[in-house]
Amino acid sequence: xxxxxxxxxxxxxxxxxxxxxxxxxxxxxxxxxxxxxxxxxxxxxxxxxxxxxxxxxxxxxxxxxxxxxxxxxxxxxxxxxxxxxxxxxxxxxxxxxxxxxxxxxxxxxxxxxxxxxxxxxxxxxxxxxxxxxxxxxxxxxxxxxxxxxxxxxxxxxxxxxxxxxxxxxxxxxxxxxxxxxxxxxxxxxx
Amino acid sequence: xxxxxxxxxxxxxxxxxxxxxxxxxxxxxxxxxxxxxxxxxxxxxxxxxxxxxxxxxxxxxxxxxxxxxxxxxxxxxxxxxxxxxxxxxxxxxxxxxxxxxxxxxxxxxxxxxxxxxxxxxxxxxxxxxxxxxxxxxxxxxxxxxxxxxxxxxxxxxxxxxxxxxxxxxxxxxxxxxxxxxxxxxxxxxxxxxxxxxxxxxxxxxxxxxxxxxxxxxxxxxxxxxxxxxxxxxxxxxxxxxxxxxxxxxxxxxxxxxxxxxxxxxxxxxxxxxxxxxxxxxxxxxxxxxxxxxxxxxxxxxxxxxxxxxxxxxxxxxxxxxxxxxxxxxxxxxxxxxxxxxxxxxxxxxxxxxxxxxxxxxxxxxxxxxxxxxxxxxxxxxxxxxxxxxxxxxxxxxxxxxxxxxxxxxxxxxxxxxxxxxxxxxxxxxxxxxxxxxxxxxxxxxxxxxxxxxxxxxxxxxxxxxxxxxxxxxxxxxxxxxxxxxxxxxxxxxxxxxxxxxxxxxxxxxxxxxxxxxxxxxxxxxxxxxxxxxxxxxxxxxxxxxxxxxxxxxxxxxxxxxxxxxxxxxxxxxxxxxxxxxxxxxxxxxxxxxxxxxxxxxxxxxxxxxxxxxxxxxxxxxxxxxxxxxxxxxxxxxxxxxxxxxxxxxxxxxxxxxxxxxxxxxxxxxxxxxxxxxxxxxxxxxxxxxxxxxxxxxxxxxxxxxxxxxxxxxxxxxxxxxxxxxxxxxxxxxxxxxxxxxxxxxxxxxxxxxxxxxxxxxxxxxxxxxxxx
Numbered sequence: 001x002x003x004x005x006x007x008x009x010x011x012x013x014x015x016x017x018x019x020x021x022x023x024x025x026x027x028x029x030x031x032x033x034x035x036x037x038x039x040x041x042x043x044x045x046x047x048x049x050x051x052x053x054x055x056x057x058x059x060x061x062x063x064x065x066x067x068x069x070x071x072x073x074x075x076x077x078x079x080x081x082x083x084x085x086x087x088x089x090x091x092x093x094x095x096x097x098x099x100x101x102x103x104x105x106x107x108x109x110x111x112x113x114x115x116x117x118x119x120x121x122x123x124x125x126x127x128x129x130x131x132x133x134x135x136x137x138x139x140x141x142x143x144x145x146x147x148x149x150x151x152x153x154x155x156x157x158x159x160x161x162x163x164x165x166x167x168x169x170x171x172x173x174x175x176x177x178x179x180x181x182x183x184x185x186x187x188x189x190x
Numbered sequence: 191x192x193x194x195x196x197x198x199x200x201x202x203x204x205x206x207x208x209x210x211x212x213x214x215x216x217x218x219x220x221x222x223x224x225x226x227x228x229x230x231x232x233x234x235x236x237x238x239x240x241x242x243x244x245x246x247x248x249x250x251x252x253x254x255x256x257x258x259x260x261x262x263x264x265x266x267x268x269x270x271x272x273x274x275x276x277x278x279x280x281x282x283x284x285x286x287x288x289x290x291x292x293x294x295x296x297x298x299x300x301x302x303x304x305x306x307x308x309x310x311x312x313x314x315x316x317x318x319x320x321x322x323x324x325x326x327x328x329x330x331x332x333x334x335x336x337x338x339x340x341x342x343x344x345x346x347x348x349x350x351x352x353x354x355x356x357x358x359x360x361x362x363x364x365x366x367x368x369x370x371x372x373x374x375x376x377x378x379x380x381x382x383x384x385x386x387x388x389x390x391x392x393x394x395x396x397x398x399x400x401x402x403x404x405x406x407x408x409x410x411x412x413x414x415x416x417x418x419x420x421x422x423x424x425x426x427x428x429x430x431x432x433x434x435x436x437x438x439x440x441x442x443x444x445x446x447x448x449x450x451x452x453x454x455x456x457x458x459x460x461x462x463x464x465x466x467x468x469x470x471x472x473x474x475x476x477x478x479x480x481x482x483x484x485x486x487x488x489x490x491x492x493x494x495x496x497x498x499x500x501x502x503x504x505x506x507x508x509x510x511x512x513x514x515x516x517x518x519x520x521x522x523x524x525x526x527x528x529x530x531x532x533x534x535x536x537x538x539x540x541x542x543x544x545x546x547x548x549x550x551x552x553x554x555x556x557x558x559x560x561x562x563x564x565x566x567x568x569x570x571x572x573x574x575x576x577x578x579x580x581x582x583x584x585x586x587x588x589x590x591x592x593x594x595x596x597x598x599x600x601x602x603x604x605x606x607x608x609x610x611x612x613x614x615x616x617x618x619x620x621x622x623x624x625x626x627x628x629x630x631x632x633x634x635x636x637x638x639x640x641x642x643x644x645x646x647x648x649x650x651x652x653x654x655x656x657x658x659x660x661x662x663x664x665x666x667x668x669x670x671x672x673x674x675x676x677x678x679x680x681x682x683x684x685x686x687x688x689x690x691x692x693x694x695x696x697x698x699x700x701x702x703x704x705x706x707x708x709x710x711x712x713x714x715x716x717x718x719x720x721x722x723x724x725x726x727x728x729x730x731x732x733x734x735x736x737x738x739x740x741x742x743x744x745x746x747x748x749x750x751x752x753x754x755x756x757x758x759x760x761x762x763x764x765x766x767x768x769x770x771x772x773x774x775x776x777x778x779x780x781x782x783x784x785x786x787x788x789x790x791x792x793x794x795x796x797x798x799x800x801x802x803x804x805x806x807x808x809x810x811x812x813x814x815x816x817x818x819x820x821x822x823x824x825x826x827x828x829x830x831x832x833x834x835x836x837x838x839x840x841x842x843x844x845x846x847x848x849x850x851x852x853x854x855x856x857x858x859x860x861x862x863x864x865x866x867x868x869x870x871x872x873x874x875x876x877x878x879x880x881x882x883x884x885x886x887x888x889x890x891x892x893x894x895x896x897x898x899x900x901x902x903x904x905x906x907x908x909x910x911x912x913x914x915x916x917x918x919x920x921x922x923x924x925x926x927x928x929x930x931x932x933x934x935x936x937x938x939x940x941x942x943x944x945x946x947x948x949x950x951x952x953x954x955x956x957x958x959x960x961x962x
Contacts, residue, residue: 006952011949011953013945013946013952015949017949020938020945020946025939050364061367093928112934113935147928150929153926168931169932176932177932
C-alpha cells in the first residue's frame, strides 16, 4: 500500500527538482538576455534623447551605461537598486539627501550575474561611464575595500572630483546571502 | 480504499489543478507585458515571452511545492531581499520620512502675489510666491496649491537664491526621475505634479539655509457667465482632504505653504515656536486683476473682500486690493453685462494646423410662459461632523426654503447621512401643506456629527424615485464634499442615474468643488457653491428657479459640411435657463455655419453660429486641451472601461497634455538648473553679485532686496541659528545602505538537483520492490 504513496512522493520530488532547476537557471538567463535587451533599448533612448523605461510595465528607467575596457564588458545602469531592477541590470543606489556637494555615484549589482566582473578589477583599471547627459567620463579605480556591514560611510567631497563606487556582495564565490560587501572606489580622471 | 491514499490523490489532483491555473494566469497576465516590447519583438520575442511565462508558472508551482512539503531554504533566493531604497512610486512619502530622521527645516511663505488678466471668456492667472528656508540645513520643500478645476497649468518659473530656472512638461514618471537625479546631484530642481484636478503640489529641491525661493506659476482658465453674471474665484483656502495622507501629514495647506513639520529638539532650543507663528503673519496676499471683458459692465463687485476699482474704459477695469489680505477665504469677483446679448461669444486661436474655438452661448429665456412640469425631488443632506457649525446652519435654511417652494403635486423625500443614513419617508411623498410643515420641523431638528459615508445614502436616493418618465426627477445634494471614495461614487452615479438629474450645492468656505462639479457633470445636472450666509437665499433661489423649469435637452452640434472637428464636452449636457453652454472645438480651417439644435419641451430650438467670425484670443487652444483632458478623465471614471481602453485613453490624454504643455494626471512639469549649486565654502546671503533676471521674467517678482523682504525678526533668528555659517555641515559623513547583491542561483540549482535525485531514488526503490 505504501508503495503508491512513495511513488507519489517520488514524483513530487522529481517535479520540484525540475522546477527548481528551471527557476534557478532563469536568473542567469534573465541577466544575460535582459542585459542584451537593455543595451538595445538604451541605444534607442540615447538616439531619442530622452530617459525611457526599457519596456512599458517596467518600474525603472535606464539612466546610463558602464564600460570596463579591460574586460570588454558593458552594463546598462538602472535608476534604482531594487531586487526587481537588479534582476535585469545594475542599479544606482539612491543616495541619502546630502547638502550642496555632488555625491558619489553608487552602483550595485549581483556578484553572480552582472557584477561578476568585479572580482577581476584592480586598482588602476579604467572604468568608463556615460550617464543620460551623454558625456563619456573616465574613472580610475583608486581603492578596493571590504565592508563587514551592508552600509557605506560617504562623506561629502569638498573638491569637484567625481567619485564612482561599485558594490557587490562578498565573498564572490559564496552561495549564502551575507552582510559583507566588496566596494570599489574610482575617481574621475582628467 | 484507505483514507490516507485518498487524501494523497486529492492532494495530487489539486496540486496539478492549481499549478495549471497559475500557469494560465501567468500567460494571461504577461500577454500584456509581451505586447509592449517593441524592440524586443524584433529580437527575441518568442523566446523571451516563453521564458517569462514559464518563469511565472514555475514560481507558482514551486510555491505550492514548498507549501506541501514545507521545504524552505535556498529555493527562496529568487530576488534579493528588499532594501529600504526609495521606490519611485513612494518618493513623496519616502523622501519626507527619510529626512525626518535628519535635520529638518521649516520654510515660511513671505508673500503671495496673484495677477489675473481677464480677456473675453478666459483668464490667465500668474501666482508668485516667495518662501524662505528658515532651517539650518539644505532642504527639499513641498507646497500644495489649489486652483480652479478647469485650469490649465502651463508655466513654472523659479528663482532660488541667485539661480533662475524654468519648467518643461514631461511624462510624469520621466519628470520624477529627472527631478530625483538632479536633486541627488545637489542641483536646484522643481517638480509640479497634479494630485487631483484641482490640487497641485510643487516640490523644490536643494533650498539652501536662509535662501529665498520665488515660485511663479501660470495657468489659463475658462470664464463662463451663470444667470447672466460672471464669477472669478481665487481659491485661497483648501480644506484638508483625507485621502492624501502624505500631504496631510507634512504640509500646511494654503497660507504657509511649507510644512512646519517636525522640528527637532536642538532646533527648538534656538528658536521658539512663537517666532514661527508670528512669521506666518508675514504672509500677505496681494491680488490685482486686469478685467478686459470687451463689453460694458452693469455691476462689478467683490463678494468677500474690499477692493479698489479703477475704470480705464468701457469694459476695461483694474481691480486692486487696498492692502494685503489674509488667506482665510476665497477671493470672489462678480460682474454682469449691460447688454444681455454679449453672453454669446466665439473666440478663436490658431495653433499649428488647427483652429481652436471656444463657443459660449446662452439659451433663450423661456421660463415666463411655460407652466412648470411635475417633479419628484429627493434632497440629500450631509449631517456629518465636518458640516457642523455654519455649514449645517446654512444648509438647513436652504433646505427649508426649498421645501417651502414645492408645489402640492410635487413629490419629495429627504435623505440624511453621516456614517449611516436615514430618510424622511420610505418613498417620496406628495408635498401637501401639512407634509411640508412636518418636513420643515424635521429639518429644523437636524444637527451634524460623526463621520461621512456617502455611498449608501446616494445609492438609496438614486433608487428612491417612483414616478414615471414624464416627471422631472431631481436629486439635490447639499454637502461640503469631504469624501474619500470619489471614483466609486462617480461610477455609482453613472450607473444608477437613469432619467434623474443630480444637482450639487457646495456649502461653506472651502467645499471640495472638484468632487461636486464632477458629480454634477456625471449626474447631468449642475453645481453651485455658496460661501456666504448673506448669499444663501439668493443663490438657492436662482438654482430652484432654474431647475423648476424645463431644460433644453437632446442638444446636438451640427458642423458645416467638410469641417471635421473634435468637440468637447461630448456628449453635450442638458441646458437650464441662465446656464450658458460652452463648447470647445478643434479642427482644420474653421469656416461655415454650425448649428446647435435641441428640444424645449416639444419645441425645436436652433442656434446658428458662423465659425469664421471668432475673435482672436490667446489661450483658447490650452482651454480646448484642458477640456479634452477632463472629458477623457470623466469617461475614464464613468464609462467603466476595461484595462485596454483605459490604457488607450491614458495615452490619448498624455499626448494631449504633452502637445499643449499642460500638467495633468499623467504629465508633470519639471525644472532643473543646469549648473550645480553654489560651491562649498562660499558664504550664503553675503554675495554681492547682482542676479541677472532672464528676459521676459517679471522683475517685480523676481528681483528683491534680501534685507527688505525678509523680516528683521527672521533675520535675527537666522543669525542666532548660524544659518550662514553652515559649511561645516558637509563634513559629516552619512551612512548609505547597500542592497543585497547575491542571487545564489548556483545553490538553488544544486538543491533542486538533490531533490530530483532523491525523487528518482525513491521511484526506483519503489519500482524494484514491486518487481520483487
